[in-house]
Amino acid sequence: MDMVNSSAVPFSIALVFIAAVITKVAWAKITAVPASSFNNTQPHPPEVITSITSAVRLLHTLVTKGFTSMLQEQYTKLGSVFTISFLGMKTTFLAGPEVSAHFYQGLESEISHGNILEFTVPMFGKDVAFGVDIATRTEQHRFYLDALKPAKLRCHVAPMLHEVEKYFAKWGQHGTVDLKQELEQLLMLISARCLLGKEVREKMFDEVFSAFHELTENSLQLTSLLFPYAPTPTTRRRDRASARLSSIFAEIVRSRKSSNRVEEDVLQNLVDSKYKDGRHTTEAEVTGLIIAILFAGKHTSTTSSTWTGARLLSHTECLEAALEEQQQIVKKHGDNIDYDTLLEMSFLHCCIKEALRMHPTAPIFLRKVRKNFTVRTREGYEYEIPSGHTIASPLVINHNIPYIYKDPDVYDPHRFGHGREEDRVGGKFTYNAFSGGRHACPGEAYAYMQVKVIWSHLLRNFELKLVSSFPETNWLKLSPEPRGKVEVSYKRRMLPRSMLEN
Ligand code: HEM
Ligand SMILES: *[C@@H]1O[C@H](CO)[C@@H](O)[C@H](O)[C@H]1NC(C)=O
Numbered sequence: 001m002d003m004v005n006s007s008a009v010p011f012s013i014a015l016v017f018i019a020a021v022i023t024k025v026a027w028a029k030i031t032a033v034p035a036s037s038f039n040n041t042q043p044h045p046p047e048v049i050t051s052i053t054s055a056v057r058l059l060h061t062l063v064t065k066g067f068t069s070m071l072q073e074q075y076t077k078l079g080s081v082f083t084i085s086f087l088g089m090k091t092t093f094l095a096g097p098e099v100s101a102h103f104y105q106g107l108e109s110e111i112s113h114g115n116i117l118e119f120t121v122p123m124f125g126k127d128v129a130f131g132v133d134i135a136t137r138t139e140q141h142r143f144y145l146d147a148l149k150p151a152k153l154r155c156h157v158a159p160m161l162h163e164v165e166k167y168f169a170k171w172g173q174h175g176t177v178d179l180k181q182e183l184e185q186l187l188m189l190i191s192a193r194c195l196l197g198k199e200v201r202e203k204m205f206d207e208v209f210s211a212f213h214e215l216t217e218n219s220l221q222l223t224s225l226l227f228p229y230a231p232t233p234t235t236r237r238r239d240r241a242s243a244r245l246s247s248i249f250a251e252i253v254r255s256r257k258s259s260n261r262v263e264e265d266v267l268q269n270l271v272d273s274k275y276k277d278g279r280h281t282t283e284a285e286v287t288g289l290i291i292a293i294l295f296a297g298k299h300t301s302t303t304s305s306t307w308t309g310a311r312l313l314s315h316t317e318c319l320e321a322a323l324e325e326q327q328q329i330v331k332k333h334g335d336n337i338d339y340d341t342l343l344e345m346s347f348l349h350c351c352i353k354e355a356l357r358m359h360p361t362a363p364i365f366l367r368k369v370r371k372n373f374t375v376r377t378r379e380g381y382e383y384e385i386p387s388g389h390t391i392a393s394p395l396v397i398n399h400n401i402p403y404i405y406k407d408p409d410v411y412d413p414h415r416f417g418h419g420r421e422e423d424r425v426g427g428k429f430t431y432n433a434f435s436g437g438r439h440a441c442p443g444e445a446y447a448y449m450q451v452k453v454i455w456s457h458l459l460r461n462f463e464l465k466l467v468s469s470f471p472e473t474n475w476l477k478l479s480p481e482p483r484g485k486v487e488v489s490y491k492r493r494m495l496p497r498s499m500l501e502n
Contacts, residue, residue: 042374042384045092047083048074067363067475068396075397080377083389091366091390095397097404097426098378103367103393104429104437108134113439114368114390122228122238123219123295125246128288139275140289144442147269153449154339155264156194160453161337163189168457171490176467179309179486183454184302190450191301195293197265199252208248212294214241220478242291249287266293297443300361303481305451308355309458310486311411313466318413322348326459335460342452348459350413352451353423356433358411360395361479365435367391395432404430462490 048054061070071093074082080099083092094103103111113130121131128140146152167186171177188209192201200208218224218238228235253271255261262268270289273281281289312319325347333341369389376382385391400408404425405415415422423431434441441447458464467489471482 042382045081045083045383045385046078047085047090048078049085066473068400071364071394071397072400075394079379079381081375081381081383081385089390090388091392092369092385093392093394093397094375095394096378096401097398097428097430099375100393100398100429100432101427101437102373102375103365103391104432104435104439106373106438108138108438110369110371110373111367111391112370114366116366116368119219119225119228120292122224122235123215123242124292125242125284125288127282127284129292131288136275140285141439141442143270143273143281143289144293146273147266148442148446150445152269153446156446156449157337157339157342157453159193160190160450161457163193164453164457168461171462171492174489174491176487176489179488180302180306180482181485183305183309186454187298187301187305187450191294191297193265195266195297196290197252197263197267199255200248204248208245211241211244211248212291214238215245215291216295245291246284246287249290250283253283253286266290293443296441297447299479299481301447301450303359303361303479304352304356304447305454306482306486307359308352308451308455309464309488310466310471310482311355311358312351312455313464313488314470315411318351318411321413322351322455323459326456329456330460337453337456339449342449342456345452345456347413347417348452348455349448350416352448352455353416353431353433354411354413357399357405357423357431359473359480360399360433362435363394363396363475363480365393365395365432367393393432398430398432401426461493463493465489 058070061073074084074093075095080095081092083090085091094100117130120129125131129137132140164186167182167189189201189205192205192208196208214237218234218241221234223230223232224234224238249267252267256263256268256271267286267290270281270286275281312322325345329341329344332344367390369385369387369391372384372386374382374384399405402408405422406412414420429436434444434447465488466486468485468487471484471486473480474483
């Protein structure tokens with residue numbers, strides 16, 4: 001689930017802290033373990049054994065240069081596969097597409113999420129996700145894939161557009177806004193409409209989102225993460241919010257069933273989902289699945305649409321190219337936007353993708369090794385990664401490898417365009433913003449669609465300027481986001497269509 005992403009940074013920072021405080025060994029030892037000559041076992045990856053000194057040094061790099069630089073320093077020094085060991089707990093980093101296949105594709109019996117996501121059980125309930133066995137979880141993942149597959153997405157375009165138009169109609173002729181806050185609001189309205197359905201959007205919006213906020217805030221408190229079942233005030237608030245959401249969704253499901261009403265939203269798809277043995281999802285399962293989807297989609301959508309805006313508004317050439325694309329599409333189809341029009345916005349698509357390359361919602365993914373495996377590095381070394389290790393796929397490295405992404409520090413949406421396609425250079429696992437393989441985000445197409453609906457509307461209808469300086473990344477947030485306000489000034493284009501056609 002998405003929380004891997006979210007928890008990754010605090011998790012790694014916590015590791016560094018703990019190591020700094022407790023480990024007693026004197027100096028950092030970097031030991032590339034050579035192939036053992038007297039048995040046939042494979043060598044293990046080079047290892048950074050953290051002592052106080054090295055932990056302090058890592059921490060120093062982390063604080064002064066940021067999380068990315070800290071990892072990149074190790075990557076440069078040790079190569080694409082290296083282990084950082086803290087207090088006997090080893091995390092092996094697999095950086096770059098050459099060493100990533102098993103991480104993303106390994107069977108659940110070989111590579112698993114481990115217990116990293118146990119804390120989601122009291123959030124989503126014990127009937128879904130990490131509360132259930134792997135077979136059931138796999139089927140529930142299929143429910144998501146079915147509910148969000150392209151054929152099912154067409155029906156969301158009109159309601160999304162409606163929300164977007166209504167929202168921006170409230171803006172004045174000109175003004176200044178905090179883009180991050182505006183997009184967060186708008187995306188909640190869209191989620192309410194397309195994921196949760198009319199009932200919530202029209203009658204229970206505030207109630208649902210305040211309960212959802214209570215649920216997530218209190219679940220992610222350190223005390224709840226460490227002692228999820230202790231009777232503390234936070235866990236009680238969490239459980240009350242969860243109970244409130246359960247009764248709301250149960251009520252909606254019952255009312256739809258009793259009146260034979262069928263909607264087109266994602267909630268309906270989850271209600272209609274069936275396990276292989278023919279059993280329908282229960283009310284508790286539907287509630288858990290829909291809360292989890294809201295959790296997975298909310299923050300990711302807000303940050304990705306905000307970063308896209310901040311990047312576009314800081315790169316005149318890209319902004320003009322994106323506008324030019326909109327003009328071409330308006331010329332061809334008029335003001336109408338439907339599913340196919342959205343698919344034609346390929347440059348805008350690349351702009352979003354490039355924003356996510358530079359600002360992935362998850363800086364690293366973590367997994368647990370359940371069965372030894374061998375990895376062959378680009379340099380030709382073979383290492384064995386033993387069962388029990390935690391493995392990490394560091395997006396902050398993967399997305400910035402210079403032999404794959406030319407000038408990785410430059411925002412350049414054209415890199416994904418025809419002829420270059422840098423995201424394919426290293427095969428399937430070159431670009432990981434939506435994870436990949438077995439646990440790939442089922443909401444990818446939906447997410448692009450939603451951000452395109454918003455940004456095509458903004459480009460067509462407003463002249464926009466980034467007023468504040470380009471936002472820094474707040475790494476201390478659960479899922480990194482633009483720090484502070486993202487102030488944007490807008491001026492309504494008076495006659496969007498005729499002006500665009502000039
Ligand atoms: C730009 C926006 C988004 C990004 C970057 C993103 C990224 C991701 C990633 C990386 C994962 C996998 C995490 C892991 O490896 O465990 C994931 C999982 C998931 N995402 Fe997204 N996501 C986005 C938007 C959405 C949206 C809008 C939805 C729903 C409409 C969604 C639904 C899900 C669900 C349900 C899962 C968990 C799937 C499962 O394991 O069963 N995501 N997302
Ligand atoms: C897995 O690796 C560990 C450590 O290298 C080793 O002791 C163990 O024998 C290996 N297990 C198998 C099944 O190969």
